[in-house]
Amino acid sequence: MNTQPILIRETSSPAELAKLAVDAVTRGEVDPLVAYENISRMEKAIELFKKSEEVRDITLHELAKYGHGKTSSDCTIEEVEAGVKYDYSGCNCQALDDLYKMRDAVMADIKEKEKILRALPASGLTDPATGEIFYPPARSSKTTLKVTFKKR
Secondary structure (H helix, E strand, O other): OOOOOOOOOOOHHHHHHHHHHHHHHHHHOHHHHHHHHHHHHHHHHHHHHHHHHHHHHHHHHHHHOOOOOEEEEEEEEEEEOOOOOOOOOOOHHHHHHHHHHHHHHHHHHHHHHHHHOOOOOOEEEOOOOOOOOEEEOOOOOOOOOOOOOOOO
8 A cells, every 4th residue: 555645646737736726625625714724734744844854865865866956747856055145244344344334224214214104194294394295105915814733
């Protein structure tokens, strides 16, 4: 008996897999809340799978048999260098340190000005010194769904 989870063995494209799930919900074959919950559960499982150092090491070892990449059907897996970071703290460059300080000061000023503008009434407010009328920023949002899992 094959004990591999079906999702791991499936070779359909992401679009095809999504369409199957969407169609099942839109046709009423699956409760949309249950489907959303289970898709969210799979999403979290995939995230945890991809974060596994053990899986990464085993996969890189297997990939080495093919060089730096392997392509099958619509998918290519490649070894890449990611998350490159530079630490400039030991460079002893005063000009760069001064620029960082200026950037931090400007960003603090921007945040403060944004906070003030968000608090303005919808009718706006006139600056007595300049006569300028300031209005609060336009606010937009989108209603979405949030899924939270209990810690186990």
